[in-house]
Amino acid sequence: MHSDLPKFTVEIVMTNKVRVRFAPSPTGALHIGGIRTALYNYLFAKKHGGDFILRIEDTDQTRFVPGAEDYILGSLAWLGLNTDEGIAQGGPCAPYRQSERKDIYMKEALRLVEEDKAYYAFDTPEELDEMRERLKAAKVVNPVYDNVTRMSMKNSITLSQEEVQQRLDRGDPWVIRLKVPKREDVRLQDLVRDWVVVNTANIDDKILIKSDGMPTYHLANVVDDHLMGITHVIRGEEWLPSAPLHVLLYRFLGWENTMPRFAHLPLLLKPTGNGKLSKRDALKHGFPIFPLSWKDPETGEFSEGFQEAGYLPEALINFLALLGWNPGTEQEMFSLEELIEAFSIERIGKSGAKFDIEKAKWFNQQYIKLKPAAELSAFLHTELASQHIECSPEKAAAISELLRERITFPAELYTKGTYFFAAPDEYDEKIVAKKWNEEAVSILSHYALALETLEGVFTSEAAHITLNKVLEENNLGMGRILQALRLALTGSGAGPDLFGIMDVIGREEVIHRLRKAINQLTYEKKA
């Protein structure tokens, strides 16, 4: 039965190994929804010990965007969604770029024509427009090229064999259309939505081969999925309406008994209002929509990616996994390995999910708290180096430790900690008004003095003990002074452990900042 197929296809079909594919078009940056589709495919494949294949659907030459392929590869790599076969490493079903498989599709299309399951059509775009106008005028509800209208068009069904041959020989432009049967229910059992039934009366004679010789998506994806031994097609819901057409194609091509199972994923929706999530929404609400930054080579428009915005890949994965799927338990945090273990198509929801960036931020924060200290401090260290700010690895580690529980993004390690490197120039006015007074100035002056004469190694403990002594001498509690001290050292009323900060910036700097604050703030108050 498989005698006409490549050997590897037969082998794959025989082994029953799960094989799924992620099949984006290289028309630009990958949208976050595409990433989720890739993720679900990956999880399903790995859950079942199967293969995850990357295929590039570049059959529309007019929409090809340079750099898009590399972008796709880079995005998957960043997220750790490793492919088993694809354009990067090849594989038994190579090539994995549809433009390089042109002949394969043509062969199958011609076979369909021969078997009277498809036909040549010679209609020009103008003639097609005319047809639609005519049908509209005649109040036809659905003006399409179908089993009725094809009888009044120029194709190998209406034209004589001689004329068809003449036109082909002459080099007239032609396409191949599927000869969709009249009124027949096509049903498929979707893994997410269960039975879906469509009558062929609602399916038009879809173009299989375009006039440039390239296949359309419909033909190419069916042929490739078959030849590549794909067992499960997991893709976005936007493909659901054409799924019955694909079933019809499998049937006509004689492959229905090994047809893959389908799972149509719910869409990712706008955070507010209605509709499919788009780049505009991301712009409007100030969050990324692409995994990596992307500069549109045509418009030059730049979009910051999740990576550059400071999202950790594990956080993005976790967030995305739960957008449309749930484990059925109350577990929220999942590593990629845990996701693989827990994943199942049965637990994918049916309805669209609104994209809520707040939850993504929460996941990011959680994962930052889980990050090894060394990683955070290494990040901070290289970041500072690139900004030509001097910082020892030890200092970077200390800062990371102080800040790690109060940040959502790694970059906040330096944006929220500028005072570790320079004395504040400005002081939070509200705190000044509330906490900066004669008493504070007096105590802080004493404290500066006490620190000056302090002996031994300066540590956070020493700083603490010294302050306690000063306060005791003046019969005051810690609460009376700490905010003013923080203000003097950092310029702000909020932040991590003060004595820890002092330890990092050192005794001299603490004294310097106290004096500076006393001078500057006292002066300003008088003025």
Add this chain to the structure above:
RNA sequence: GGCCCGUUCGUCUAGGGGUUAGGACGCAAGGUUUUCAUCCUUGUAGCAGGGGUUCGAAUCCCCUACGGGCUACCA
């Protein structure tokens, strides 16, 4: 318009005839903390509407409404 799919707190969701409708984000309050954050506790808020079926419906069926997708020689 036609075809297809969907509808539980503001958001992500659990639930598959009998539950005080559960969890998470967010928000609010309280506690811990030298401040902020973290953390802990508590609270807030939901089955789109109408008909059936049933002793009993968030759960099953139908209708309506609303939402979404598709309707190209794009994927």
